[in-house]
Amino acid sequence: MSDRNGGKPVITGVGTGPDTSASPSDSTAGEAAVYGYFPGCELRTRSTALDSSARQACRALRVELREMKDWTCCGGLAPQVRDDYAGLLAPTRVLVEARAQGYEELVTLCAYCFNTLKRAHFMLEHNADARRHVTAFLELGELRPARVLHLLEVLRDRVGIERIEQAVNSPLHGLKVAPYYGCLLLRPAQEIGLDDPEDPSVLEELLGALGCDVTAFQAKSDCCGSYHIVTDPESVARCADTVLDAVAEAEAAVVVTSCPVCQFNLDWRGSLAGNGRTPVVYFTQLLALALGEPIEQLGFDESALAALALLPAPRSSDERSQEER
């Protein structure tokens, strides 16, 4: 690993080979753990709140998301047929470039980018034909892709839910949330490996640590309709209604997601319903808020701000320490 990683990486793990410079995470040393970061197009255009709130939250947790230079498109979605090698070129280029810039691991947030990059990495590792074709096409001497992590994995497995809970200084007590995963964050489980594909729990763990009242939300891994918002919004409306009905049944005040397309589809459908619109926010926004970041800097929309305004005022640390959790 090159100097650009600051000499204090927390990088371990398995996959493309040993990381000789890895050292254990040392949160007390005061230096931030550095990860390569791939924001992707959506976080540069419509979902800037996901990007900025993630950076703010990470800063508070002493995690530095260092954006890789000159990143290119992840490819949109991974190819799913054996010989669609061209579909692997875009994600491979990103992974190889990240590694060349010194990042053993690349953190993403957008579920599309995460799914595409992670599946491409899996295919490069397990499909010799694909590896050979892609290596030849990109004119690479050696194919060395970075590994792919979702920020949720960094928070759960590297920072630790317990440490996050300790860092929370404005707990979101009384905020009833419906954690919504969607598809691409979870499936296919054997390639993505982030959580149980049908009954995941990482968002529940995280939101619980922030003090939220996490509802048992039945539709949490259902599909929102995904890219059919571009081809067939009617179908998306039906998918989104299934999810929003479950939100209403759970009586949640906000839906929490990590995927910009889920966020759009649910919010779009909810806005058509008029009254009773449930805001759809990113987990990073609530994380940053609970870590004490100013609410007006976190990119919440009006409906979310209205829901959050109903929260009880933050209590002093004395009061909090007396509270029985």
Add this chain to the structure above:
Amino acid sequence: MSLLLTPGTKDDLTREVADLCEQNLYACYQCGKCSATCPLSFAMGILPHQVLRLLQLGHGERLVASQAPWVCVGCMSCAALCPKGLDLSRIMEALRTVRMRRLESPLRTTQRDGKWLATLPQSAVVAAMRKVSR
């Protein structure tokens, strides 16, 4: 779905699809969990378990001309539930691929309304272009 079985159906296409998606299409025993969980089954016309049955019986051409592969958005809910470990989203993509490699038109296209498109998440636009256009 009614299906008239006639002698002489060809399974070349079934083999082509199986090769593209790298799945054993004959593993399916028609439990129907895929169709039960599919969030887009209302628009499929031919349901996911019926897609597999048609392939097994050598009637893939009917699928190449059908909406079902284009309706599948690849959420992989079916794959998470299949007791035989089949991933229908791969099979659907193989069927789309067969059609597009014959240079026939995709059966779904992006909306034409530029104003609407401009409001959509860029990742969804890129994904749709990747999956439903050639």
